[in-house]
Amino acid sequence: MILDIHGKKLVFGMQWRTLTGSNTPSALAANIAREVKAARIWHDDHALHMGYLDVADAQAKIKDKLYSGAAVLARVPELVPNALFVFRLEAAGQPAIYLVCGIVKGRPRVGFDQVVHDEKTLAQLAADFPAKCDGEFKLVGNTPELLSLLLPERRIAHVPYTLDMLVSHTGPTALLKKxxxxxxxxxxxxxxxxxxxxxxxxxxxxxxxxxxxxxxHPPPPQKSPAERYAEDLAARAAGPVALAGVALPAWAHWFANDVPLQVGGWSLANIHCDSVVTPTANCTLTYEIRQNAKGLTNQTFVAALPDQFGAPVFQANDTKALVSAPVPVGEARNLGTVLDELPTAMALRVGFGSQLQTLRPVASKAELKDLTIFGTVPSDGPGSITHPVHSAPWEIGGPLRNVTEFAAFALNITVKTIDLMVNLEATPDLKQSKFMLTVSGDAFARD
CATH class of the missing domain: 1.10.287 (Helix Hairpins)
Incomplete structure (x- = not known):
């Protein structure tokens, strides 16, 4: 399927082959191209895989440049090495189409570059993909509801991603050639x-x-350590982040207004949000059947489940149910906007450190760890960089009522994880509540 996105034509649903044999990768790719009579192919000189257009796309008479959507995804730093891209494409009056690209170890996975027209096939692909990855991976695109089909113990993060974001990374490395x-x-x-x-x-x-x-042909001049570090920062700057001062109050508003403490008699036990980024965080809610509860079944839970929650996954001999929910946590923002204006390390320690100190009397934990250089340090060592960006992990745990204090956090404080534990039997005191919130993230500075 060939899509025109802002003047660039991206191809989805290509055929991919692994190159095996004693010849060079280029020769092996050329042999396959002749064998299948490929109109255009993707291959890098030393890559042990190649891709070519399917029959329908090969017959289209297009003179413009074509780019492989899977090859573009494989070069986006914040998505690799493992990612499953699923984007629901909708047109008025027509059934939805799903663009699927699986990336494993930084390369398109054979059989997972497809244009899917039915949800049954999509569900099968989503269920099969975890078996192809040895490690963790990201679910990328606009279908967070697929998380319920994936293995919960892998803690797979959902990264909201659009076709506009994808085409912004399109370049010569994804170009198809004759x-x-x-x-x-x-x-x-x-x-x-x-x-x-x-x-x-x-x-x-x-x-x-x-x-x-x-x-x-003299070799090109070698880049200085400062230039290599600046390029590394620029690549990281494109990734989405969530400001703690905006995201946490927004999350608390969602919890107070949209999350029922009971669904069909099942009680809320905890909420976990991992890899929190704007504009929407994906959270997993766990409901459970409390001891001595009578007449509660999976059916009573499903019948009362709010529409904004995803399909449940039942666990622990059907005594627990996990559901996913998209949570708005602020307008889209990338890391680059955070890094534009940063305080000094001392200002961070005095300012943000003091805010955490004032919370300690009412929190079970309020910690700002030591600063380290953010990003990839060149092999020449830290001394080769002038004015590097520093970051320090922070964590706060305590009663949910403390969330009102987070709105005062500065723009250089981001949040990454949100956990809420619910115990309606707990006796509230200064550091204890029926709703215990633990949040963590990063604080940034530059000298």
Whole structure:
């Protein structure tokens, strides 16, 4: 399926093959292209996989450049190494279409670049994908409800993602090429190398020829440690984040207004929100059958379940039910806006550190850990970077009523996880409540 997104044509539903054999990857890819009579292919010179258009897309007469959607996803830093991209595409008066791309170890997974027209096939793909990943992965796109089909113990994070965001990463590395033109160009380069070897290498010998080539094509200047660090920050800056001062009050408003303490007689036990980012966080709510409760069944739970919650997953011999819910936590914001204006390390420790200190009398925990350099430190060492960004993890635990204090947190304080434990039998005191909230995130500074 070829989609035109802001003038760039992205292809979904390509065929992917793993390259095996004794020949070079380029030669193996060219052989497969000839075998399947591919109109256009994706292949990197040293990659051990290649992709080509399916029959329907290959017949389309398109002169513009085509880009592989799966190849684009495999190069987005905040999504790799493992990701399952599922985007529901809707058009007025037509049934929904699902664009699916599975990325494993930074490369498109065979069989998981598909355009799906029915939810049964989509559910099967979502259920099959975890078996293809050795580690954790992200569910990317606009279908957080699929989390209920995935393994709960893997704690798979949902990353909201749009086609506009995807096309912003589209570049030459995802470009599809005509295999014939590719082969001719490589043959021409081979002939040129042979000609140069004959003309120059014969009279002078290999060492002189190598020196000649270095003078003719000097290596590009090596980037400084500061430049490499700046590029690493720029890549991270595109990722979404949630400001603690905005997201936590918004989350508390959602809990107070939209979350029932009981559903069909089942009682709320806890809420867990991992990898919190704007504009929507995906949270998992656990309801349970309390001891000595009578007449409660899965059916009573499903019948009373609010529409805004996802399909339940029953566990622990059908005494617990997990449901997912999208929670609005503020307008979309990326890390770059946080890094634009940062306080010094001392200002962070004095300002935010003092805020946490004032909470300690009414909190079970209020901690700001030591600052470390944020991002990838160049191999030259920390001393090779001037004015690096620093970050420090923070964590607060205590009664839910303390959430009103979080609105005063500065714009350099982000939240990553939110956990709420519910115990209606607890006796409230200064540091205890029926609703105990634990939140954590990062605080940023730059000297």
């Amino acid at each position: 295999p014939r033109a590719t082969s001719q160009r490589k043959r021409m380069l081979t002939l040129v190398v042979l000609a140069l070897t004959t003309a120059v290498g014969w009279p002078y010998g290999k060492a002189e020829y190598d020196a000649y080539q270095r003078r003719l």
